[in-house]
Amino acid sequence: MSKTLQETARNLLAENKVEVIIGYAQGYDAFHTRPVFISNVEDVSKLIINEYCTNNLSVYLPIHKKLKVGIVTAKEQDLASIHELINEHQILEENVIIIEAAKQISSLSSELGEAQRDRGIDEEDGRQEAWKKRGYDMAVEEFEKLSAKERETFWDKEFERCIRCYACRQVCPVCYCPDCFVNRTMPKYLNEAVDMNKNKLFSLVRMLHVFGRCMDCRACNNACPVGIPLRLLTKKIAKDALELFGYVSGQGQEHPFSTFEKDELLEEIR
Amino acid sequence: MEKDINIIGFLCNWCSYAGADLTGLNRIIYPTNIKIVRIPCTGRMDPVLIMEAFHNGADGVLVSGCHPGDCHYTEGNYYWRRRHAVLKRLLEFLGIDERRFQATWVSASEGKRFAEVVKKVVDDVRSWKKNE
Numbered sequence: 001m002s003k004t005l006q007e008t009a010r011n012l013l014a015e016n017k018v019e020v021i022i023g024y025a026q027g028y029d030a031f032h033t034r035p036v037f038i039s040n041v042e043d044v045s046k047l048i049i050n051e052y053c054t055n056n057l058s059v060y061l062p063i064h065k066k067l068k069v070g071i072v073t074a075k076e077q078d079l080a081s082i083h084e085l086i087n088e089h090q091i092l093e094e095n096v097i098i099i100e101a102a103k104q105i106s107s108l109s110s111e112l113g114e115a116q117r118d119r120g121i122d123e124e125d126g127r128q129e130a131w132k133k134r135g136y137d138m139a140v141e142e143f144e145k146l147s148a149k150e151r152e153t154f155w156d157k158e159f160e161r162c163i164r165c166y167a168c169r170q171v172c173p174v175c176y177c178p179d180c181f182v183n184r185t186m187p188k189y190l191n192e193a194v195d196m197n198k199n200k201l202f203s204l205v206r207m208l209h210v211f212g213r214c215m216d217c218r219a220c221n222n223a224c225p226v227g228i229p230l231r232l233l234t235k236k237i238a239k240d241a242l243e244l245f246g247y248v249s250g251q252g253q254e255h256p257f258s259t260f261e262k263d264e265l266l267e268e269i270r
Numbered sequence: 271m272e273k274d275i276n277i278i279g280f281l282c283n284w285c286s287y288a289g290a291d292l293t294g295l296n297r298i299i300y301p302t303n304i305k306i307v308r309i310p311c312t313g314r315m316d317p318v319l320i321m322e323a324f325h326n327g328a329d330g331v332l333v334s335g336c337h338p339g340d341c342h343y344t345e346g347n348y349y350w351r352r353r354h355a356v357l358k359r360l361l362e363f364l365g366i367d368e369r370r371f372q373a374t375w376v377s378a379s380e381g382k383r384f385a386e387v388v389k390k391v392v393d394d395v396r397s398w399k400k401n402e
Binding site for chain 1: 317318321322324325338339345348349351352353354355356357358359360361362363364365366367368373374375
């Protein structure tokens, strides 16, 4: 698998079709990979591709938009993210060459399996039970059936751990704003103080900002150092977009917030 | 005495704020639990402000704008209607009771209606607070 990828990368670099290749390299152990930027032909042997390539590399595209870039995609969602960035005019289509490795990776069947793979959790490992207990494998529909109080308690417990490191924002391909609302000083919405409510505010507003643009690539979910199940939120906004507007992100439809219909009936406004 | 509820009302400058003015001009009595913030248009309504209100201790938030088709800026409230639907669902998902976040349309001539709207919101939020 990695050999074909390396061969493709070598050809691209040798023929001067790209200036840099963004791909995956071996991380600190067998279960982790890290992003790598390759501009010398000698270095292509560093490139690998396997089922632990979970980062969404398209996050590096907007900052390299002036270069000709070859990018390795390991998931369908990574590919969708690149197309979203092109649609949002963040990168030029002709500057990007996609090296699709997505189909080479055998996908694990269940959602839970995927989520576990993302975090490098073994099935035999006793952590699977803990995972289930904390509701991480919960479907959105299931979660919505809980009472408001139960939902609040669940999120309170989760967001209590948030250290607002903004890793979820940094790894998000569609969170490319150079001036994020949390960093603004006029008005200053967020400061550095420890405040669980502000943690919640940040995540909720981020979800609104990525509404309809999120490709559900799970990068934020994986990046979270304290393990907040952000996937539940991204799945929720994807569900809402479909239910309310019949919108599926990454399909080239017009964004639901930039258009409207005069006679539509959404939530009831008296 | 038990602490009374606090509601933040975000009213659009052109319809609902004028409507609230009319309520006062007509000497219609309505609950004083609502604190009004004037916004240029519901299309400008930033979800951050709503979350800030909740997190700073508001029991309820009311957003009110022009009726569909009457927007001073032609289409601001149509955009708001879409964002409201998403925001409401997301807030409910995070565990904020649906009674606490409400939206209405009140025009500049509906002073009486504004009083009724505020009464209803206050009742709703009270009933939520009671069961809390």
